Amino acid sequence: MATTFDAFPAAPARPLLSGGIHPAGRWVFLAVLLAGLAYAGVSIADDVARADETLALGVFAFLALALLIALGFEFVNGFHDTANAVATVIYTRAMPAPLAVVWSGAFNFLGVVVSSGAVAYSIVTLLPVNLVLHVGSGAGYAMIFSLLLAAIAWNLGTWALGLPNSSSHALIGSILGVGVANGLMSTGAVGGVDWSQATKVLVSLLISPIIGFLGSFVLLLVMKRIAPDPALYAQPKDDAPPPRGIRALLVFTCTAVSFAHGGNDGQKGMGLIMLILIGCAPTAYALNRTVPDSATPAFVQSAERAGQAFARQAGGQVLAPAAARQVLTKTLATRKLEGARPYAALASLSGDISQRIRTYGSLRRVPAAATPNLRGDMYLVLDTTRLLDTDKSARARMTAAEVDAVDAHAKRLEQGTRYIPTWVKVTVALALGLGTCVGWRRIVVTVGERIGKTHLTYGMGASAELVAASTILLAEGFGMPVSTTHILSSGVAGASAANGAGLQWRTVRAIALAWVLTLPAAMLLAGVLYAGLSRLAMFGG
Secondary structure, three states, rough: OOOOOOOOOOOOOOOOOOOOOOOHHHHHHHHHHHHHHHHHHHHHHHHHHOOOOOOOHHHHHHHHHHHHHHHHHHHHHHHOOOOOHHHHHHHOOOOOOHHHHHHHHHHHHHHHHHHOOOOOOOOHHHOOOHHOOOOOOHHHHHHHHHHHHOOOOHHHHHHOOOOOOHHHHHHHHHHHHHHHHHHHOOOOOOOOOOOOHHHHHHHHHHHHHHHHHHHHHHHHHHHHHHHHOHHHHHHOOOOOOOHHHHHHHHHHHHHEEEEEEEHHHHHHHHHHHHHHHHHHHHHHHHOOOOHHHHHHHHHHHHHHHHHHHHHHHHHHOOOHHHHHHHHHHHHHOOOOOOOOOOHHHHHHHHHHHHHHHHOOOOHHHHHHHHHHHHHHHHEEEHHHHHHHHHHHHHOOOHHHHHHHHHHHHHHHHHHHHHOOOHHHHHHHHHHHHHHHHHOOOHHHHHHHOEEEEOOOOOHHHHHHHHHHHHHHHHHOOOOOOOHHHHHHHHHHHHHHHHHHEEEHHHHHHHHHHHHHHHHHHHHHHHHHHHHHHHHHHHOOO
């Protein structure tokens, strides 16, 4: 049931939000949905066949269920978060509501398709190392189901109350909850979470709404000096569209936020979908088999040069591959690159990886039985190498040539293990785009009516969305997940304050409360689900 916030006083008539979808639109929606699911199924079957991998019927059914839940998260993300992008154009009459949500959905789709994938794997690095390495185990599947179901449940709960809430915040809270629960169950201590990486992500989620508020506040004041036309900052007239130039600006800002949201939020499900695929069909998806055979000599050479750099830091210590795996697994669990042993382990596994790929001839030719172990070793070396990025003393001990060799090796390991197939991008893009067209009204009303005390003006909408789009695109460039919801809703609040409209503090407090509760609530939900599902998996063998 929706909350009963006070609408703005003496406002123009609400835009038409209750118009139903044309019957033909429903059929188009259904056709696109079924086509997307069919495309995913055919792509999986084709990838598995190319890799000469056979999936049992039960495994394929399990894979289908896991993918549906992951795509369900992106679908809910679409109608929950993207409603923020269309609220401004709807409430300024720049676009009618049905056209606005379809337009926004289309640009969410494009944003996902052209995204880099960097945000996808920044999310994966938050997961417990032992579960990522054994994602095909019962505990690995329990991890994925728990965090997705917890994030979906929280999103649906806040949506039912009409509260703008961050899907990113909910997903990251769920990941941390699974990590904490996994640590308590396996070692009796709170471990298994990369708290340094988690801190970076949480800081980005914390400062992004501050940037949204202050940026929109300042931008609107600047706009008033550059373009002092009072019509820009007054309530729109009932049912009257804005002037042509202003309308173009508002449509542009809506487009930019939708595109940026797709590029950032759409990636969050991609990394989890890749883990699902790796767990169910490791031969087809654990390694990037599209890397050409001609790249093998360069890969082997970069591994050898990096191995030499690691060996020099190892001080003569030599480890067997089995011991090296244990050392690197512990290093990643603690996130501490201390002493000579981690470098000896890096040198050992880098050399072993190089030798195996030289023997096979290319990643494409790695046999099915060897794929999980090779991918696991590449993951260990890559993520341990990334610890050097924040260890200034370690990099200072290396020569410039050695630093370059290590960075080149990391890039080639990343190319071989961290990739997103085109069909995954397209399917996630469809889920996010279609979700945008469903269930958007509750959040739109809150953003459009219940944050400021007056109706959204043209200037307020434009400034909030310009700041939101630029902030999200900048974050994507750095591979950092941010919240479209937090940035845009705080931007509307900042623009309202700058316009002298004042704020409806009841709404602001409710949104702030949801923001504060999201992390612990999602952590608790995911942790409890993980404990139950992992024990169920152990019981079921």
